[in-house]
Amino acid sequence: MSATEINERAVVTRFAPSPTGFLHLGGARTALFNLLYARHHGGTFRLRIEDTDRARSTQPAIEAILNGMRWLGLEWDGEEVYQFARADRHAEVAHRMIEAGHAYRCYLTGAELDSMRAAAQAAKQPLRIRSPWRDRTDWPSGQDYVVRLRAPTEGATTIHDRVQGEVTVQNAELDDLVLLRSDGTPTYMLAVVVDDHDMGVTHVIRGDDHLNNAFRQLPIYRAMDAIAKAAGEAGWPEPVYAHIPLIHGSDGAKLSKRHGAVGIEAYRDEMGILPEALDNYLLRLGWGHGDDEIIAREDAIRWFDLDAVGKSPSRFDLKKLEHLNGHYIRASADSRLADLVAEKLGFDHDDTRRGALAAAMPALKPRAANINELAEGTAFLFATRPLAIEPDAAPLLAGDAPALLARLHAALDAVHNWDTEATEAAVRQVAEEAGVKLGQVAQPLRAALTGRRTSPGIFDVLVLLGRDESLARIADHQA
Numbered sequence: 001m002s003a004t005e006i007n008e009r010a011v012v013t014r015f016a017p018s019p020t021g022f023l024h025l026g027g028a029r030t031a032l033f034n035l036l037y038a039r040h041h042g043g044t045f046r047l048r049i050e051d052t053d054r055a056r057s058t059q060p061a062i063e064a065i066l067n068g069m070r071w072l073g074l075e076w077d078g079e080e081v082y083q084f085a086r087a088d089r090h091a092e093v094a095h096r097m098i099e100a101g102h103a104y105r106c107y108l109t110g111a112e113l114d115s116m117r118a119a120a121q122a123a124k125q126p127l128r129i130r131s132p133w134r135d136r137t138d139w140p141s142g143q144d145y146v147v148r149l150r151a152p153t154e155g156a157t158t159i160h161d162r163v164q165g166e167v168t169v170q171n172a173e174l175d176d177l178v179l180l181r182s183d184g185t186p187t188y189m190l191a192v193v194v195d196d197h198d199m200g201v202t203h204v205i206r207g208d209d210h211l212n213n214a215f216r217q218l219p220i221y222r223a224m225d226a227i228a229k230a231a232g233e234a235g236w237p238e239p240v241y242a243h244i245p246l247i248h249g250s251d252g253a254k255l256s257k258r259h260g261a262v263g264i265e266a267y268r269d270e271m272g273i274l275p276e277a278l279d280n281y282l283l284r285l286g287w288g289h290g291d292d293e294i295i296a297r298e299d300a301i302r303w304f305d306l307d308a309v310g311k312s313p314s315r316f317d318l319k320k321l322e323h324l325n326g327h328y329i330r331a332s333a334d335s336r337l338a339d340l341v342a343e344k345l346g347f348d349h350d351d352t353r354r355g356a357l358a359a360a361m362p363a364l365k366p367r368a369a370n371i372n373e374l375a376e377g378t379a380f381l382f383a384t385r386p387l388a389i390e391p392d393a394a395p396l397l398a399g400d401a402p403a404l405l406a407r408l409h410a411a412l413d414a415v416h417n418w419d420t421e422a423t424e425a426a427v428r429q430v431a432e433e434a435g436v437k438l439g440q441v442a443q444p445l446r447a448a449l450t451g452r453r454t455s456p457g458i459f460d461v462l463v464l465l466g467r468d469e470s471l472a473r474i475a476d477h478q479a
């Protein structure tokens with residue numbers, strides 16, 4: 001099939017995670033790129049759970065992947081496909097390949113394979129199996145066999161990868177890979193090709209750790225294309241490949257636990273990151289649109305293409321993620337932020353403190369880089385008297401602070417319409433009369449009201465606490 005024919009097919013992309021662990025950053029970015037590519041071209045984005053490895057696939061991992069994708073707004077089209085459920089279809093294809101001479105039954109024993117492995121090792125060669133059974137038909141009855149691909153031995157295979165460019169591998173370097181194991185179960189190499197074909201996948205966008213696999217998967221497409229066409233059926237067109245570089249840690253090494261959280265849920269639950277911030281960050285990690293940093297989903301869909309995906313690994317940078325997160329926090333509705341904070345603080349649905357949280361958000365959100373900081377910043381609202389004073393705030397309440405606080409108490413006690421303007425006027429007046437700068441009264445006031453050196457603007461704090469509570473907290477520290 002020519003490139004133009006491929007381009008005429010409606011775009012279908014897919015994300016095909018193996019549920020052996022949580023959804024990690026690299027996987028989420030792969031899913032995002034697949035989604036954006038499909039949406040950009042008015043195509044379809046599918047999800048396939050590659051649960052063929054029964055020993056390592058788990059239900060909690062499947063849930064984590066589905067939840068992680070939903071949280072990130074990576075909604076897939078149609079039902080997700082479970083690979084294991086399709087094992088019969090995979091076997092059917094393998095047997096069709098045997099019949100047509102594109103695959104063969106291999107009766108090599110474990111001992112024979114061991115000695116081939118040892119010989120390859122001694123010759124310092126990688127193990128490339130071309131089994132003697134490739135050309136034998138004297139199949140022993142009742143003996144276990146695997147099904148191997150009759151891979152091309154001559155010539156070369158070239159992939160025009162949309163990210164990696166043109167990559168060529170000599171066919172002599174490939175082997176007759178196993179399609180079906182002796183228990184009749186399919187290998188990943190076979191399952192992936194059959195599923196991609198059956199799901200109509202036109203573009204395979206995935207991590208570049210799979211580039212080598214593409215050279216082993218293409219011969220399966222080509223064999224099935226020939227078989228299908230000979231039978232008067234539609235062919236098996238090859239997909240367009242785009243192998244995207246992996247994400248590395250800030251030190252340049254492949255991203256791992258050592259670099260902190262790699263599972264998506266830790267960004268939500270432990271680090272207080274908003275999904276749109278993580279999406280935006282992952283988008284910019286390895287793809288660019290000029291100098292644009294903040295890119296909304298609609299713009300991402302409008303602009304995304306594979307040509308602007310970089311070839312070199314991108315480095316994960318938590319500071320940048322938090323910077324974006326701060327932006328999206330400031331852009332968020334107060335009620336949404338209050339809900340997230342309430343969840344973090346473990347408040348019930350009908351907890352009356354939720355109202356106070358929402359009221360505090362405008363004052364708190366300008367500085368917060370994550371939901372944890374936002375939650376932290378609300379602590380003063382719910383603290384009970386006498387307030388615990390943090391050690392670094394204690395000096396602010398010493399010296400002439402108690403005397404200043406007494407003057408503040410008197411001035412504020414006279415304020416009846418309790419808003420930021422009126423309280424500010426009263427506090428400024430005290431500073432003026434005492435002949436000190438505003439900061440010199442604001443700092444002891446802050447310490448008395450919040451127990452901390454830092455807080456939202458002091459007049460916001462006064463208003464959020466309310467008149468009675470503010471006066472009582474000041475009274476606790478006045479001379």
Ligand code: GLU
Pocket residue numbers: 015016017018050192205206210
């Ligand atoms: N299941 C494979 C993985 O999680 C991906 C296969 C593919 O994208 O072709 O690495």
